[in-house]
Amino acid sequence: MQPFLSLLLALHVSLSTGNSFQKWTDAHGKVYQSEEERHSRSLIYAKNQLLVEKLSVADPDVVYDISGPFADLETSEFTSKLMSKRTVPQILEELREHSDQQSLPDSFDWEPKGLVAPVRNQKALGSCWAVSTAETVEGQLAKATGKLVPLSPEQLIECDASSDSTCAGGKGCADCGMFGGWPYLAYQFLQKAGGMFSEADWPYFKEGMFPCMPKGYSKALCGNHDDLYCRANSTKGQGPKDLCHATSGFTTPVSGWRSLSRNEEELAAQLIQFGPASVLIVADGLQFYHSGVFTGGLLGCQPDPSEGILGLDHAVLMVGFGKDHALFGHIKPYWRLKNSWGTSWGEQGYFRLERGTGRCGVNLAATVARVETSVVVV
Template identity: 30%
Template sequence: MISAGFLAILCLGVASAAPSHDYTLDAEWEQWKRSYEKIYSPEEEKQRRAVWEENMKMFKLHSGVNGLWINNVTIEMNEFGDRTGEEMRKMMNNSSVLTLRNGKHIQKRGNVPIPTTLDWRKEGYVTPVRSQGPCGVCWAFAVVGSLEGQLFRKTGKLIPLSVQNLVDCSRSFGTNGCIDGKPYGAFQYVKNNGGLEAEATYPYEAKVRLCRYRPERSVVTVSRVLGVPRTEAALMNALITHGPIIVSIDAAHESFDKYTGGIYHEPKCRSKTLNHSMLLVGFGYEGKESENRKYWLVKNSYGKRWGENGYMKIPRDQNNYCGIASCAMYPVL
């Protein structure tokens, strides 16, 4: 991520004078704008260009050969190349995700056969990847994804559900629109208010508006929420027996922002610093099974051009890497 010192310098520079640009990067800048269909006002372009140049310099310094970061993880100057670290953090949860530890809300672990790989997308449980845009509602996309999976499990119908319904209406349950939110609070809203609408009747706008929920248009409700014990074995059990699971990880790193493929590796990742919610949809391994390159497959809400078509592989069975098992939960309809 960009350092606080750089951000301070950048702010001062913008306030005092137009940013100066490295004209040797003109061709790359224009190509990047075309690739990601970026259109700015003249003043905004000056500021975004300055941020992009700093990010590009850091990218070239750390990316190594062929865009490799560490351990064959690939990164690129993706669509977020014109955003500061602070702006990227605003797309995450600004505070630690609420952890369920009330005994009656803990999922009971059983013994189930463990397949070599699992991908709930292939079974019809997962809707296409969407983008949250500049609105910090990863929590809402994760909640909606888990509800979509459970609704499919119950009815055989895969219905995209409304993120905007949660953004607008769940603020009295511990969420704060585009600034912050916790999956458990969003579930409580759905439970207490009789349901959630579909995307078709309450489409996403990436901003907070007045609540327009109509109970007669609800397509899903929640009876309870179960937390998963803080072990990868328990997470595996829950994923196999119940379908896609909400997980939260430490994602406040430049390598996360620019991730494009491979099993993610970030030496600074911590298991107790949870700031980004995603949907766990499967697991597998790269290479030969004996090479122990095992991963969890998670769905993000940064659009299809981020990661592996919107997905990320996180190390599995490596001491709860990035906190993948620290705060997992799923709804019961």
């Protein structure tokens, strides 16, 4: 950071933010290792405060806010810590589900219908793919049985080393533990493994738990993470219980998956037909989102045309859709999406995204799990 800019930001911290940084750190339980780090984070906080003000002017229909959990992160840090920047599959068009055009309701939402579990917090791990996978399986299970049972993303993080050398034109795709992965491979892994455990039986990463990379992960596609500090015996999957190799105890089997339409009218009909869907998006513009129908922020939130779906970096759960009636009679159709950044972000952990324009690539890689109801074992 240039000295003059640092001086301006330091002045902004002292004059404009007052005690807001201290209040923010208290609210989020932030503890820094040194005064130097604290000062550095306060400057980033001040810079982000200016960015939020700029976003609010440029995009007045959306509320951006500095009070969320990522206010002390540079955009590059935010992207590297929480996004799954991995190659995604070019799913063959003939494998996609298509629906007859139907008259859609103005709004629909699976959350009040009991198919959506509480919002999770993936923390500083690239585990969105595992969370999104678990949540679409949860929806299928609840749809089949009437019982909403939170399932275990940790099972996928610790055990799933799936890879597909044929996807993305031969570039390859892989599930890489806490460094990213892809729901379609996770469905296939769960089908082969025999099923998915509940979150009660296999909790998510917590303090004192240091999982290793899944056995046999692709170093070519995931990078070499052999230097990762890990302690397999601190986990249920890789430790003494060895649940990664379990043959029983599953909450539900997974019998396969569906790839949904890119046509957003069809996709809305399929959401009603099949249940909550895992979708992949470009998410770096959502760091300071607080509420409203997101239409792209400063940069428009569209995948790089040269990358297509290869530029998608975050997995979330599509739970519904609706129409926002803004000022002067303007109507904004939207998707309602469940994130995995905790309830202090967005609309209690959810966000609304413009529908019908392919915003953030939301329609490019939507999938749902298949659950064989005749052998469900909840």
